[in-house]
Amino acid sequence: MTGTLKGKAALVGVGWTPARRKWPDKTQKGMQADVAAMAIKDAGLRPEDIDGLVTEAPGGEDANNWPAIMSDYLGIKPTMASGVNNMGATGTTGIVLASTWVSSGLAETVLLVFGGNQGTQPRVAPRPNPFVDAYGPVVAANGWYGQVAKRHAFEYGTTDEQRFKVAADQRFNAQVTPGSAFLEQPITVQDVADSRLVADPLRLLECVMPCAGGGAMIVTTPEKARAMKNKPVYMLGAGHHTDHNDLTWADRITRTPAVVSAPRAFNMAGLSPKDMDFAQIYDCYTITVMVTLEDAGFMPKGESGPWYQETDTTYKGDFPVNTHGGQLSYGQQAGNTGGFSQPMEATLQLMGRGGERQVKDATTGFVNG
Amino acid sequence: MAEQKAPQKPVPIPDAVTAPFWEATKEGKLMVQRDIDSGKVFFYPRERSPYTLSDRLEWVEVSGKARIYSFIVVRQPGNPAFTPDVPYIYAIVQLDEGPRMNGNVNGIAIEDVEIDMQLEVYFEERGDQMIPQWKPLGAPDPS
Numbered sequence: 013m014t015g016t017l018k019g020k021a022a023l024v025g026v027g028w029t030p031a032r033r034k035w036p037d038k039t040q041k042g043m044q045a046d047v048a049a050m051a052i053k054d055a056g057l058r059p060e061d062i063d064g065l066v067t068e069a070p071g072g073e074d075a076n077n078w079p080a081i082m083s084d085y086l087g088i089k090p091t092m093a094s095g096v097n098n099m100g101a102t103g104t105t106g107i108v109l110a111s112t113w114v115s116s117g118l119a120e121t122v123l124l125v126f127g128g129n130q131g132t133q134p135r136v137a138p139r140p141n142p143f144v145d146a147y148g149p150v151v152a153a154n155g156w157y158g159q160v161a162k163r164h165a166f167e168y169g170t171t172d173e174q175r176f177k178v179a180a181d182q183r184f185n186a187q188v189t190p191g192s193a194f195l196e197q198p199i200t201v202q203d204v205a206d207s208r209l210v211a212d213p214l215r216l217l218e219c220v221m222p223c224a225g226g227g228a229m230i231v232t233t234p235e236k237a238r239a240m241k242n243k244p245v246y247m248l249g250a251g252h253h254t255d256h257n258d259l260t261w262a263d264r265i266t267r268t269p270a271v272v273s274a275p276r277a278f279n280m281a282g283l284s285p286k287d288m289d290f291a292q293i294y295d296c297y298t299i300t301v302m303v304t305l306e307d308a309g310f311m312p313k314g315e316s317g318p319w320y321q322e323t324d325t326t327y328k329g330d331f332p333v334n335t336h337g338g339q340l341s342y343g344q345q346a347g348n349t350g351g352f353s354q355p356m357e358a359t360l361q362l363m364g365r366g367g368e369r370q371v372k373d374a375t376t377g378f379v380n381g
Numbered sequence: 382m383a384e385q386k387a388p389q390k391p392v393p394i395p396d397a398v399t400a401p402f403w404e405a406t407k408e409g410k411l412m413v414q415r416d417i418d419s420g421k422v423f424f425y426p427r428e429r430s431p432y433t434l435s436d437r438l439e440w441v442e443v444s445g446k447a448r449i450y451s452f453i454v455v456r457q458p459g460n461p462a463f464t465p466d467v468p469y470i471y472a473i474v475q476l477d478e479g480p481r482m483n484g485n486v487n488g489i490a491i492e493d494v495e496i497d498m499q500l501e502v503y504f505e506e507r508g509d510q511m512i513p514q515w516k517p518l519g520a521p522d523p524s
Contacts, residue, residue, distance in 0.1 A: 142393030143425050146512050147485050148463030149471055150455055158453035159473055166451070166496040212454035212468075260473050260481050261425075265451060 016280050021111035022237035022244035023359045025055025025230035030191030031343025035129050035224035040073045040347065041085045043127040043226040048086055051123065051228035056241040062088050062230075064119030066106040068348045069095020072128050082125065092119040100294045101252075102126070103227075103352030104381030108250045110231040120233060127226020128347030144258070150211045154219060156259040157297040158211030164266045164299060165213070168314035172213060174321055176204035178298035178333075179217050179340055181325040186337025188327070188368040193223055193343030218298040220350065223343035227352045229359060245362040248283065248376070251276025266303055267313075270380055274308035277378075285309045289374040290331070290361060292354035294381050295338040304380050305333070327369040335361060335369050351381040388462035392508030398426045401440045406511040411502050412440045413480050424480035445502035447474040447515065450481055454491055470494050474515055488516035488523035 027050025035043065044067070052059060065088065071078030079093040092113050098105040103126060110122035149155045164170045183199045186192040199217060207216035237244035253272035256262040278284055285308060293308075295301045302316035310331075311319040325333040336342050336357040344350035358377045360366055366374075395403040405412040415422045416430035417437040429436050452472035458464055470486040472494075486494055499518040504511040516523055 140391065140394070142391065142399070142512075144483050145391040145460070146393055146507065147471055147483050148390070148455060148458045148460060148466065148469065149483070150453065150457060151459040155453050155455075155471060159451035162453065163451035163496065209454070209456055212456060214453075260483055265473070 017108070017111045017115055017247050017250050018280055018282075019234060019246055019248065020115035021231050021247040022234050023107070023229055023247075023355075024232055024237050024240045024242050024244055025051040025053075025057065026356050026359055027051035027054060027226075027228040028191070028353075028356050029127070029225040029227070029345070031193040031223035031225045031345050033130070033193070033221075033223060038129055038224070040071060040128045041082065043129060043224070044082060044125045044228070044347075045086055047127055047226040047228035048123055048125045051125075051230050054242065055230040055232075057121065057230065059086065059088055061121050062123045063091045064110060064113050064122030064231075065090040065093040066110050066122060066124045067093075067095055068102060068126055069097045071095075072347065086123075088123070090119070090123075092122070097348075098254075098381075099348075100296060100351040101381035102348035103355055104379060105252065106352075107229070107231060107247075107355055108252060111247050111250065114231055114233045120236065122231045123228060124231065124352070125226070125228040126347050126349045126352050127228075127345065128224065128349070130222050130224040130346040144260075153296060154211035154214060156265075157299055158214045159259065160265050160303065161213050161297070161299040164303065164314075167266055168317065170302070170314075170317035172205065173201055174317035175218060175298040175302065176201040176215075177320045178295075178301050178325075179204045181320075181329070182295070182334045182338040183341045184326045185332075185335050185369055186341035189336045189342060190367070192337050192341060193221060194337065194341045214297060214299070218340075220296050220339045220344035223345050225343070225345035225349055226347065227345065227349045227356050229352075229356060243363045245359045249277040249279070249281030251280065268300075268304050268307045270304045271307040274378075274380070278309070283376065285378070287376055288378045289376055290335060290358070290371050291333050291378040292335070292358045292380070293333060293338075294351050294354060295334055295340050296344070296350075298340070301333065301338070308378065308380065327366070327371055332371050335366065335371060354381060355379045388460065390462045390507060391460070393510045393512060395510075398428055402426055403510055405440070405442070406504055406513060409504055409511075410442050411445050411513055412442050413476070413478065414438050415441045422478050422480055424476075424482055443476055443478045446477040446518065447482075447500045447502070448477075449473075449486065449494065449496050449498045449500065450475040451496060452486065452494060472515065474500055482513065484513060484515045486515045486517075488520045
């Protein structure tokens with residue numbers, strides 16, 4: 013592949029709500045409109061400056077044609093608009109899509125907006141799958157990642173305590189992240205060990221807590237970005253890879269698509285993991301962060317356990333990971349905002365707006381969805 | 382007062398693609414599909430081969446021998462119909478022929494279950510269907 017996005021798009025505005033368990037006075041459209049307004053204002057723009065829209069597909073309240081529904085609700089008439097759905101990678105996929113639009117001239121200034129109200133959205137019931145349902149699985153992805161954790165321990169000797177450190181470090185970060193769902197609730201490795209088993213071997217404090225909330229960002233051309241009020245955060249490299257849905261049929265469940273996508277991103281940027289000042293890694297579970305960091309090349313395959321034991325991954329540590337607390341400790345916000353939190357946090361950090369959790373002298377970061 | 386009906390475990394409903402699989406389990410056979418062009422076998426049932434996209438497929442019986450690829454111990458099932466069974470094993474098993482399936486591993490104490498353990502299939506009556514289940518190799522049928 014010869015195409016590149018290096019230096020061809022910039023992130024210039026962020027809008028992000030706190031994570032709350034419920035937000036009963038807010039519709040999904042209203043939630044998304046709130047963060048859209050915040051991001052547009054943050055970038056110093058007006059709604060009429062937006063000519064591209066990336067949002068989720070389907071939406072919750074009105075499942076069909078969400079990009080048009082949101083364009084209508086926001087009173088914008090974008091040249092390019094699309095819904096994206098790549099589960100946890102929806103937000104990062106959206107940023108790549110928006111970057112291709114602005115780099116090719118199809119659009120100039122793209123709004124990305126996600127969010128919703130946990131538990132109040134209608135959900136499309138998945139088609140019954142007797143090859144799974146007949147055997148009494150646990151809810152959601154808990155079982156998949158429980159099996160990843162089990163297999164990782166088998167293949168590499170990773171211990172429960174090594175995984176628990178992921179949760180404890182991220183919780184430390186969340187203590188100084190305004191809006192996080194777990195403010196004033198620090199935890200230790202022992203607290204994680206004492207939490208109940210959810211999908212043995214995974215324990216409760218290793219699993220995300222669903223929350224309400226939303227997030228939005230603005231992507232534009234480097235030329236326009238240079239004239240804007242925020243310090244632009246430039247796209248240096250991007251890679252994507254899809255290889256399975258149900259982990260049962262992954263070639264190896266301890267290997268993630270990042271084994272392909274991360275080298276693509278690093279090659280495009282001409283950089284390597286050692287050039288990164290931090291990593292914001294999709295974290296539905298502790299083990300997810302570990303296998304992704306391995307596959308992205310931050311340590312050799314199988315060595316994330318010892319690495320976590322030896323490394324302070326808090327915002328003031330040796331190598332900061334999920335400086336907002338991640339979804340594990342900020343809260344996994346609805347409507348695909350969860351996986352969008354990682355790029356939002358990276359953008360705030362690289363703009364120097366990390367507040368108390370700011371990573372010192374951070375200029376370059378790695379994001380995974 | 383309305384009588385509370387106990388939740389039922391899901392009974393597979395065969396469709397055009399999966400019917401041969403469920404017909405075979407009633408005869409005590411475990412079948413997977415084979416891509417005639419490449420000779421490769423695969424599971425779950427599909428209309429075309431994931432290896433060649435060919436629709437020249439046939440059903441073949443497999444040995445019923447497998448190993449545990451990974452597993453969790455379920456203590457809180459998603460479906461309350463399984464609550465009386467907890468704790469139980471929900472596993473990915475890898476057939477000796479290669480393809481993987483989900484299933485429960487029964488007939489063994491939970492604490493003795495290990496990845497790579499050798500298994501063999503047996504069939505559990507579920508409504509009007511027979512579903513494949515797994516037990517340690519050589520063990521008697523658990524049910």
